[in-house]
Amino acid sequence: MKDDNEKINERNDDDVVRIIRHDKPQSGKTDRRNDGKQAATTTKKPLFHRYWFIIVLVLLVIALVVMIAITVSHRTDRRPSGENYNVATKYTRNPEPVAEPIRDLPGYAEFNDTVVNDIPLQVITPHDAFAQLIVGESTVTRQDASIVLAVKAADFSQSGQGEWHIVGDFAAGEFISSKGENKDGYCAIVDSVITVGVDASPVEFNHAKDMGGYFFRNVPLVKDGALVDTNPKGKGYRRALCQRDSSTFVVIARSKESFHDFSQALADMNIDNAISLLGGECVSGWAVGKDDSVLEIGTAPATFPEKCVNYIVWKSK
Amino acid sequence: MASALLVISTSTELIRVPQDRVIFIASNGNYSTITTGGGDELVVTYQLGQIEAMLASQFGDDDDTFVRIGKQLIVNMNYIHYINISRQKLVLKDYSDQKYELSASREALKQLKALFEDER
Structure with missing residues (x-):
């Protein structure tokens, strides 16, 4: 039998219910918790920190690749006459x-x-x-x-x-x-x-x-x-x-x-x-x-x- | 005491609505429709998630007035009148006894019902 966490993960956005408070996550996209209580956010902080670190790292890599691509395309871009x-x-x-x-x-x-x-x-x-x-x-x-x-x-x-x-x-x-x-x-x-x-x-x-x-x-x-x-x-x-x-x-x-x-x-x-x-x-x-x-x-x-x-x-x- | 005001500002408009006048807010694609007491509707150029962020930032930490239900709705908890899980029915009733019949997923309504039961 699946535990509660697995069940929560299976729920889609239509099933989300949360009280709107100042200290709640506001994206509305990633918050799939459905217990209507705000206390859960505090225990998740380290995980979010790691998560954001990975996102920032990925964005930096993408930015680097884009910069290289722009540089290469700029060198080859010659307006024909x-x-x-x-x-x-x-x-x-x-x-x-x-x-x-x-x-x-x-x-x-x-x-x-x-x-x-x-x-x-x-x-x-x-x-x-x-x-x-x-x-x-x-x-x-x-x-x-x-x-x-x-x-x-x-x-x-x-x-x-x-x-x-x-x-x-x-x-x-x-x-x-x-x-x-x-x-x-x-x-x-x-x-x-x-x-x-x-x-x-x-x-x-x-x-x-x-x-x-x-x-x-x-x-x-x-x-x-x-x-x-x-x-x-x-x-x-x-x-x-x-x-x-x-x-x-x-x-x-x-x-x-x-x-x-x-x-x-x-x-x-x-x-x-x-x-x-x-x-x-x-x-x-x-x-x-x-x-x-x-x-x-x-x-x-x-x-x-x-x-x-x-x-x-x-x-x- | 006067009700707190929800203030929504766009590049060309400013809307001020007393918190207790907001019955519910429904997603309307890229826009949101705010239904206020008496059945008046205001269409604003914000998505529901953005409205949710505004409510959270403009009202206090202890304010439990609004609840997000699924992707489509934000509802003023004070006006929730009737929940029927099997029929997926949520009825709100404002201070003038006007009713607003909404629909939500069974799972969401189940949680909403539990929320009120826990409060008792």
Whole structure:
């Protein structure tokens, strides 16, 4: 027969009952004791000390490995010049039939290349199209002739239990979720009106939910014309959903950039508000130009969890 | 004597609720919903674990007003009215006799019941 300690360890978080006092552990994650008494904490101190020592040691080792990795990558990171830098996007002329009849629809995406602060950027502006948020890789298909621009939107992550979820507040019709750490940047689409902004409060999320609209969160890049500089470090192929005046468009960095440099470039383009979209080199969407040319956004093949993949999609009116 | 105040501050808001007005607090994803007397609800941009930390830091060491029940609930002990383990039912009743029917795991309710029995 199992002793009491073994039984306690088997209990899950739903079974925890504890009185909330000042001297109780507050994480709410590791305290699996269930006797409702606070005295047990004092006898556990030496164990916690050892535990924290090991955690600190592991963190130091990880930090050392990361520093070495950054140093090595910095030495090998040379920004290519000319056309060679274009590795995150690819133009295709007369590609495989996207769908017929694409030209019967008025919507299209306009592509513009520019360089800001030595950062090569592509600006993709959808015209005669309306935006929505769609969940599921298989539901956003190139056979859908009405799609003018599709690009992966909210980040997704795996929980400790191995379950995948979209990070932060998310609403797409019936699909509503609010898991993981909320980023302050948001995009709300209500009654076909798209709003990009930076606000941690749930007001916009609740409004979008109530109105049957769309909502997702991601890293904020520009707020009211000024860069937001509280973002993760490191370099990558950055993408952003931007608003300037009444116009909404996607900006893609064609070289690896830090969030800071990318945000500064967007602010220098006089963008009012911008949030990050799922970045990286992986296949992340496409845009269809007026002349049927297709711009591939991200080129490296990758498999993502179906129920977490989400796109912001502009469809032709 | 006036009840102690629970103060919750965000970057844009400040909420002050007398301790004895808080009936229960429920997890709502990344947010928490505070139900106060009369059934009023306040949504705050904190996770339940963060609210638990606030309660612990703002109220005294000897304060046994609130109890954490599972991942979803923090309950004001003074308003616990009825526990039914087999039906996994927890009913709170506030000072105006308004009832709030909640649900928790059998194991948690068993412990909660024992907690009150030990106090007798």
